[in-house]
Amino acid sequence: MYKQIIEGGMAVTAKERDTLQRAIDAFQKMTGLKIERLTGEARARAVPDAVIRIPFQGKGIRFAVEVKNFLTRTTLGVAVQQLRNDPRNRKGLLVTRYITPQVADLLKNMGIPFMDAAGNAYIDDPPLYVFVKGNKLPEDDRPEPVTRAFRPGGLRIIFTLLNNPGMEKTPYRNIAKATGLALGTIGWVMNDLRKLGYLVDMGARGRRLTRKNDLLTRWVTAYPDQLRPGLVIGRFKAKDDDWWKDAEIETFHALWGGEIAAARLTKYLKPQTATIYTREPPARLVLKYQLKKDPAGRVEILRPFWHFEYPGHHPDLVPPVLIYADLLATGDERNIETAGLVHEKEIARLVRED
Numbered sequence: 001m002y003k004q005i006i007e008g009g010m011a012v013t014a015k016e017r018d019t020l021q022r023a024i025d026a027f028q029k030m031t032g033l034k035i036e037r038l039t040g041e042a043r044a045r046a047v048p049d050a051v052i053r054i055p056f057q058g059k060g061i062r063f064a065v066e067v068k069n070f071l072t073r074t075t076l077g078v079a080v081q082q083l084r085n086d087p088r089n090r091k092g093l094l095v096t097r098y099i100t101p102q103v104a105d106l107l108k109n110m111g112i113p114f115m116d117a118a119g120n121a122y123i124d125d126p127p128l129y130v131f132v133k134g135n136k137l138p139e140d141d142r143p144e145p146v147t148r149a150f151r152p153g154g155l156r157i158i159f160t161l162l163n164n165p166g167m168e169k170t171p172y173r174n175i176a177k178a179t180g181l182a183l184g185t186i187g188w189v190m191n192d193l194r195k196l197g198y199l200v201d202m203g204a205r206g207r208r209l210t211r212k213n214d215l216l217t218r219w220v221t222a223y224p225d226q227l228r229p230g231l232v233i234g235r236f237k238a239k240d241d242d243w244w245k246d247a248e249i250e251t252f253h254a255l256w257g258g259e260i261a262a263a264r265l266t267k268y269l270k271p272q273t274a275t276i277y278t279r280e281p282p283a284r285l286v287l288k289y290q291l292k293k294d295p296a297g298r299v300e301i302l303r304p305f306w307h308f309e310y311p312g313h314h315p316d317l318v319p320p321v322l323i324y325a326d327l328l329a330t331g332d333e334r335n336i337e338t339a340g341l342v343h344e345k346e347i348a349r350l351v352r353e354d
Helices: 014-031 073-083 102-108 152-163 173-178 182-195 213-227 258-266 282-289 320-329 333-347
Strands: 003-007 010-013 050-056 059-068 094-097 115-116 123-126 128-132 199-201 208-209 232-237 252-259 274-278 300-301
Touching: 010 014, 014 059, 014 094, 014 115, 014 123, 059 073, 073 094, 073 102, 073 213, 073 320, 073 333, 102 123, 152 173, 152 182, 152 213, 152 320, 173 182, 182 199, 213 320, 252 258, 252 320, 258 274, 258 320, 258 333, 320 333
Parallel strands: 059 094, 094 115, 274 300
Antiparallel strands: 003 010, 050 059, 115 123, 123 128, 199 208, 232 300, 252 274
């Protein structure tokens, strides 16, 4: 099981603790300012990972800190949403190992304070203003290998368990059928979930999935890089932006994902990209709606990776967990905001602890 350390009442991994300390050291060296860690301050469960205070011109500027070991544009949405979910509405600050200049600009435009272990930082809290980007990490500072549970096969299993509450208690052959994976793969991944603290054996009462909200976060973070790229069939261009409004893609064994699915669930978003998951070759669908192959097109077609029917009220949409993940992976502020609505409306009940 990965090592955890209690940080002011919160459980953080040793790697996260190291990331936070390195970012603090780099910020202090870069700016000459001091950072105090308020480890004794009472905090709500699960957020934040730490609380810091920056004394400046007689003012103590406090931040609730969310730590992410590594951050990319595709995982940015998850971090931003977590940062904004502090129940006490404290100012949030994102801390990570390294932030590229492009992601630094995105965070600055969204008004999200950050700092990293390379000395890059952004804080705009008058009278304090700091913006540093472009510093690089040493060549040998790279992400840790991804554990099996968060590689493609493991992600398919976790997705199935999150969308089918109680399935973890059933025989492995049921999980194999719902995922399309071999029994051996199910066993390996279930053992990994036990070691990571997400699956508990309860004797005669069977297995129980636990820390489901944290598991969802890790799934959504890993999905864009580990599983999604291998699902992409291609990108296409439509004749007009509103073609999807009257399209009946379910007749082609296809489902809406991403922005269109979110718009139908929340009535909040004006879709810019059409995301389609289809179980059959897309030729008939492409012909029907006059879609043309275009690597920069706003229609993306992917293969589904699950083998179960989601028991929802929207038979033409992919499961909400996938809608949520696709929105966050865009790194777009409006999509991140809409993802929060999807979580509240459709997902919160799935990750509620028993």
